[in-house]
Amino acid sequence: MTTLDADQLLGAVRAFAQGPLAAQVEAIDRQGYYPKAELGELARLGAISAHLDAPHGGSDFGLAIRAMAEVSRVCGATGFMVWCHAVCGLYLQQSGNPALSGERLQRHVGGLGLGGTALSNPMKSYAQIETLLLKAQPVEGGYLVNGNLPWVSNLDQDHYCGAIAAVTDGEQALGREVMFLLDCSDPGVELHECPSFAGMEGTGTYALRLKDYFVGADRLMADPAKPFIARIRAAFVMLQCGMAVGVIQGAIDSMWAVEPQLGHVNQFLDERPDALQAELDELTARVMKLAETPFNSSNEFFLDVLDARAQGAELALRAAQSALLHQGARGYLMSSAVQRRVRESHFVAIVTPAIKHLRKEMARLSQQETPA
Structure with missing residues (x-):
């Protein structure tokens, strides 16, 4: 990842957005082109990790927001994916789990891995708009998670996302939730194409289906999730x-x-x-x-x-x-x-x-x- 000061970073992001990214905007919006290479370059510039604590300096949420704005000024779809990746990095770092906040986070920061967030349904659940769609059954060494999520963005077969499931004993809710990292390439995960959207087709948005998906200690972000x-x-x-x-x-x-x-x-x-x-x-x-x-x-x-x-x-x-x-x-x-x-x-x-x-x-x- 390139190390730039704030002005240099914003200048580099602006130049990239108004050049190479702008050339792909129509394909991203209407043809379903997923800008994996472009997101990787934005990560290399530091545009997707300014809000994360660095080894030799603090985080800068303001800079992260301004970098995202430079991208969104040219392509709202890519700006949204920058947010997905940025907030997934936030989950990894704030988890305090060494299996997630060490090398895994560094790969994420450098764009070597790309991640999303499956928290739309949980956020609506906490606001009493929807019920939680994923259920986690305690088993030896972790949980088995089942359920379907209709819309999760910035995904592909080798991507990952943060997710939340209600902990249950059979059909009985146990009154807490667990948050975990979900790897799309793992057994028990299926990605399904969504219907065509009015725009922003290239956002890597899929329906997720989990069948006996195992979550071990190395994937736990928070247990319980609410705090x-x-x-x-x-x-x-x-x-x-x-x-x-x-x-x-x-x-x-x-x-x-x-x-x-x-x-x-x-x-x-x-x-x-x-x-x-x-x-x-x-x-x-x-x-x-x-x-x-x-x-x-x-x-x-x-x-x-x-x-x-x-x-x-x-x-x-x-x-x-x-x-x-x-x-x-x-x-x-x-x-x-x-x-x-x-x-x-x-x-x-x-x-x-x-x-x-x-x-x-x-x-x-x-x-x-x-x-x-």
Whole structure:
């Protein structure tokens, strides 16, 4: 992995995103091209690991978010996969399990292994939106896990992800969950193709089916899982803000791109690029402040993180629609970057935690209920 200071890293990521990555955006969005080589290069540059504690320096969540934003500014799908890989690295490091936080983590940091996160269903479960779909039966030396997950991203046959299962004794729940690393190449794991999406087809998204999947001590991230989730929940959500910031900036870029030709009529639109940029700059500053203390476990801090994440999703929707209106008919072409960003903004708004999930959790925290 290349060692660069913050400005050098961001400059290198920007150049790569606007060059080699930009050349693949259409294939990633519509043709299902999975950018494995591109993700490996971003890892080599350090774009996917700035938030992780380094042997000779501390973590920088703000830098990780800004790097993710540079990627998402060009390709929201790749920005999302950067988040998947980044948050999987967070699980590995925070697990405290030497089998996961040593050589395995170093391979992950260097992009020699690529990982995702299967925590959409558990996060919805903790918010009382869904029930847990994976069940873990205690056996000698670990657990046997069974169940199906419909949507897990940044996967392939040689990839891995963090997952959570409810611990059971037969059909009886034992009142706790276990978090573990799931290797897609292991026995008992099946990947199944998902139906075609509206966009972002190249995100390596599969349905996962587990049949008597064995989890030993070398795969355990947390047992029980809830204290671990309580510790990382703010960091998990906060990192996603990099996706939102990048998609918003890309939309604003598209608005400015047509200003010389269409500014004389676009001036009559309600949302103008300078006003949206001011909102984005304010949001970015807010996120950078939150990123200074990513492991603050207070409900008040988590409420601020959820609110910033919701603000990012809502601003992404507004900015993408405004970019479409500014570009007019040229923005309605399927090949248009604006048309792609409209779909990307919808994804920012519905990916876990979706806007409705965020608002539900914010309402609960505002009422000072006991955390899930």
